[in-house]
Amino acid sequence: MPFPQRAIDDIRSQADIVRVISDYVTLKKRGSTFVACCPFHQEKTPSFNVHPGKQVFKCFGCNVGGNVFSFVMKADNASFMDAVRIVADKCGLAMPVEERTPDARQAEAERDRVLQLNEWAAEFFENQLELSNEGRIAREYLEGRGIERETVKAMRLGYSPDSWDSLTNFLRQRGASNSDIERSGLVTLKENGGGFYDRFRGRVMFPISDAQGRTVAFGGRVLGEGEPKYLNSPETSLYVKGRHLYGMNLAKEGIRKLGYVILVEGYLDFLIPFQAGIPNIVASLGTALTEAQVRQLRRYLDNPRVVVNFDADRAGQAATRRSLEMFLLHGFKVNVLTLPEGKDPDGFVRANGVGAYRDLLKTSQPLIDYLANIALFEHDVRNPAGKAAAVNAVLPYLVRIKDSIERNTAAERLADRLKLDDKLIREELRRAAVEQRAEITVERVTVSDSLTHAERQVLTALLARPDLCGEAFESLDDELIGILGGRVFFHALRDLYRSRQPFEYQELCAAVGKRHHSEALAGKNGQIDFFPEPDSRVYALDAELENMVAALLLESDHPEDQEASEKVQVNLRSGLDALERRRTDYRSSQLHAKVQMADRAGDQETALQHASDKLALRRQELAARIERMRRN
Helix, strand or coil: CCCCHHHHHHHHHHCCHHHHHCCCCCCEEECCEEEECCCCCCCCCCCEEEECCCCEEEECCCCCEECHHHHHHHHHCCCHHHHHHHHHHHHCCCCCCCCCCHHHHHHHHHHHHHHHHHHHHHHHHHHHHHHCCCCHHHHHHHHHCCCCHHHHHHCCCEEECCCCCHHHHHHHHCCCCHHHHHHCCCEEECCCCCCEEECCCCEEEEEEECCCCCEEEEEEEECCCCCCCEEECCCCCCCCCCCCCECHHHHHHHHHHHCCEEEECCHHHHHHHHHHCCCCEEECCCCCCCHHHHHHHHCCCCCCEEEECCCCCHHHHHHHHHHHHHHHHCCCEEEECCCHHHCCHHHHHHHHCHHHHHHHHHCCEEHHHHHHHHHHHHCCCCCHHHHHHHHHHHHHHHCCCCCHHHHHHHHHHHHHHHCCCHHHHHHHHHHHHHHCCCCCCHHHCCCCCCCCHHHHHHHHHHHHCHHHHHHHHHHCCHHHHHCCCCHHHHHHHHHHHHCCCCCCHHHHHHHHHHHHHHHHCCCCCCCCCCCCCCCCCCCCCCHHHHHHHHHHHHCCCCCCCHHHHHHHHHHHHHHHHHHHHHHHHHHHHHHHHHHHHHHHCCCHHHHHHHHHHHHHHHHHHHHHHHHHHHHC
16 A cells, blocks of 8 residues: 555545535535535535534435545545545645655656646646737637636636747746656657757647646647647646547536536637636547546546537537447447537537537437438438438447447337337347347348338329339339339339230239349348349249239229229329429438538538428429419
């Protein structure tokens, strides 16, 4: 044990637990105890108790309890040894001598020296921003980005002069040795090995703190031209990339009280919303989300929930998908917020206000809806291969949902979005989870979607009166048939009509079987083959398709008189009109998706063009409807 047990016991017995916990919550005396609303869960009536005589705390709402060390460990996400240090510091108690190996003592001493140099560097950068003439450009930049003076001070923002050695000289004046400066990450070694120079030059500086508020590293944004735009500290004995979240020291209480966290990408994406009153937001520091970061967030949430709000560009979407899987592995419920017009959280809050941002948070998409929308955009779900590809794009995330009820609910949502048999998807999900498999095959996706009333109207009319096929198939082109659930039947019927084959059971089964097989082999864009070979093989139908062929034939008796014949024709026109309206709806939804994609990419010109096309489409549909009413 690094500290002797007797020393730890002395600190615990001498520490004032009320004094320590008062730094985290407002305690009110009630008899021999103190009470407050629990900092570890949401409540309106205080159930959190602190007993100074027994030196313990207990929440009777969430059942969390313990001594002063366990409180600090939970409140600050601290290790036991860090909690001992924090308690001793808050109570003004002497730190004990640690029982450590020489190597451990050397490593700790090096971390302490780097921490000291970081503190000096933060002080230097702050003074340069506030007092130097050169820092005026940085001050104007921060003001132009809407960052208030109070936020600058709270976050200890600064400026690094455009100089090769100004920070180095300042650190030397404070007593830092060259070896300490080299190991601090604040300088860059020269390629020839002859010394070093300041790593950050001519940049706005963002100190990176750990959960206890200690400065462990820095990020710097270049002013004007220069690459890279953002530069972070390298890894040191104190700082390991992927273990920290920007703003965590300020947001942890907001995260705990609100019960969820908002994850953004960059410094300003945190600063502006936080400044405006969003207390439960942190930034991932522009790196791929790591398990250590997710674990850190998990400790502050009893029922872990996260809203991922990365940029709407392609890189942001890719980062969002990577983070989703990591969150699911640790039991988070995940929503995704995509801001309109391609804005990031910083730009959106400055342009629209924090109220509009809060309103959008309420409309953030559940995980499955977000992934399904992307899958629908990227894959043609009008054929089995496209549907399978869309499912396979989402399935790797579904199998990582730990709660079985949530997993089944998510499967149903996916099935609904992709218009698939939800029983099929649930079965495939179960198999994939058991077999650690994250994909399904094309053959498992049925194409025999239930026929709508309008589709059945048209099919039975054509089977009853084949002489109407010429007129009907002028409307039933490839585009319209392609969006129908019963497209294999329409394709098969058209094939028989064009080849002048009778509409009999055997012929219809053979035609449906061939079309069903072709769809199963279709590529994700529905292209079967540019140069198909004649196929004379007969493909057996499964029981469902065969039953549907029989049902359609039984419902389509040839009319015996003129009245019945005219009724068939009326039913055909009614069904075709309904299918044409479905074509309009499909085109409209495609245009709507394009508007949304253009908005997210910030391409307003394209978005307006698609919106105009959508309006024109609706006008055409209205005119066609009026014409149909006049005709009938």
